[in-house]
Amino acid sequence: MIRKINRTFLSIASPRRSSPRGSLLPLGRVVPLLLSLLLLLAALPAATAERAYRHLVILGDPHIPGQYLDTKEQVIRTVNSWPDVDMVVAVGDLCEDLGTVGEYETVKHFFGRLKKPFLPIPGNHDVVYRDELNVKGRRIRGDDAAREEKRRRFREAFGQRADYHSRKMDGYLLVFLAPERPEHLAEMSYRQVAWLRSELKKHRRLPTIVFFHAPLRGTLPDYNFRVNTPNYIAQPADRIHEVLMENPQVFLWVSGHTHTVPFRDGFASPINTYGKRVTNIHNPDLNRARIWTNSLYLFPDRVVVRTYDHGKGAWLTEFERIIRPECLGEAERRRN
Numbered sequence: 001m002i003r004k005i006n007r008t009f010l011s012i013a014s015p016r017r018s019s020p021r022g023s024l025l026p027l028g029r030v031v032p033l034l035l036s037l038l039l040l041l042a043a044l045p046a047a048t049a050e051r052a053y054r055h056l057v058i059l060g061d062p063h064i065p066g067q068y069l070d071t072k073e074q075v076i077r078t079v080n081s082w083p084d085v086d087m088v089v090a091v092g093d094l095c096e097d098l099g100t101v102g103e104y105e106t107v108k109h110f111f112g113r114l115k116k117p118f119l120p121i122p123g124n125h126d127v128v129y130r131d132e133l134n135v136k137g138r139r140i141r142g143d144d145a146a147r148e149e150k151r152r153r154f155r156e157a158f159g160q161r162a163d164y165h166s167r168k169m170d171g172y173l174l175v176f177l178a179p180e181r182p183e184h185l186a187e188m189s190y191r192q193v194a195w196l197r198s199e200l201k202k203h204r205r206l207p208t209i210v211f212f213h214a215p216l217r218g219t220l221p222d223y224n225f226r227v228n229t230p231n232y233i234a235q236p237a238d239r240i241h242e243v244l245m246e247n248p249q250v251f252l253w254v255s256g257h258t259h260t261v262p263f264r265d266g267f268a269s270p271i272n273t274y275g276k277r278v279t280n281i282h283n284p285d286l287n288r289a290r291i292w293t294n295s296l297y298l299f300p301d302r303v304v305v306r307t308y309d310h311g312k313g314a315w316l317t318e319f320e321r322i323i324r325p326e327c328l329g330e331a332e333r334r335r336n
């Protein structure tokens with residue numbers, strides 16, 4: 001299977017030659033011209049139309065500038081060097097801590113070096129806290145106006161028109177969600193949950209991937225005191241559960257927040273499956289000396305998840321997963 005995938009990955013665009021017939025240029029000038037053109041085409045990224053998949057690179061919580069900024073910059077250079085990347089998604093906490101105007105400026109500057117389409121979603125460190133710490137040096141969750149201001153900063157920084165939105169990509173629906181309420185660190189508003197429900201209802205036939213800062217409840221073992229507690233799961237958990245159970249086309253949930261690294265139990269394991277159907281892909285944060293990123297390869301009938309170790313400069317085959325949206329057939333059958 002891996003070999004088969006690699007063969008597909010390695011297929012590159014074969015440039016078409018145009019006929020020189022009718023050209024008034026002498027052959028001695030046409031041949032070098034064509035050779036230059038061929039070299040130029042070979043240097044271009046593999047054309048999306050000629051690939052059997054779409055490649056999404058997932059960046060876990062970047063926390064910019066934070067620690068190990070040089071290592072984070074190297075990640076950007078590496079992703080820039082991959083010729084087949086269709087989109088880079090950062091799953092929240094782009095800002096180091098509070099989401100101040102200064103932090104957003106730093107984040108914009110940092111991601112200005114990324115040469116791929118970029119679609120980040122917000123995390124609690126981007127949109128939940130006030131700009132100032134309290135007298136004890138602790139973060140304070142903002143009131144409605146403060147949180148709206150943070151979401152405005154996020155939208156403006158990345159040219160987004162809405163806090164939550166969706167788009168289609170080659171037969172898949174991609175849904176991007178955002179924390180809004182202050183009760184938990186990653187909680188959608190009821191209005192957003194209603195939007196999600198209606199969006200999914202409108203696209204029942206499209207296998208769906210959801211991106212949200214926090215993971216689904218119970219999709220990791222309790223490896224520390226935070227995991228699976230109310231602030232570290234997607235909220236409102238009960239309403240999200242209802243929506244997911246109503247919509248069997250949702251088969252992937254992509255999250256950050258828990259900073260789960262590959263050497264943790266449960267990084268890529270059967271416990272990641274929610275409600276027997278939705279696989280939660282947990283992504284390590286970037287705020288560390290050794291960085292890993294996950295890549296999602298969207299083929300028409302399956303998603304291949306691969307983990308890249310930026311320290312080693314290698315793909316970690318032991319974490320490779322193939323996830324098929326088989327539930328779709330079941331959903332279709334039930335409707336008919």
Ligand SMILES: [Fe+2]
Binds near residue numbers: 061125
């Ligand atoms: Fe984080």
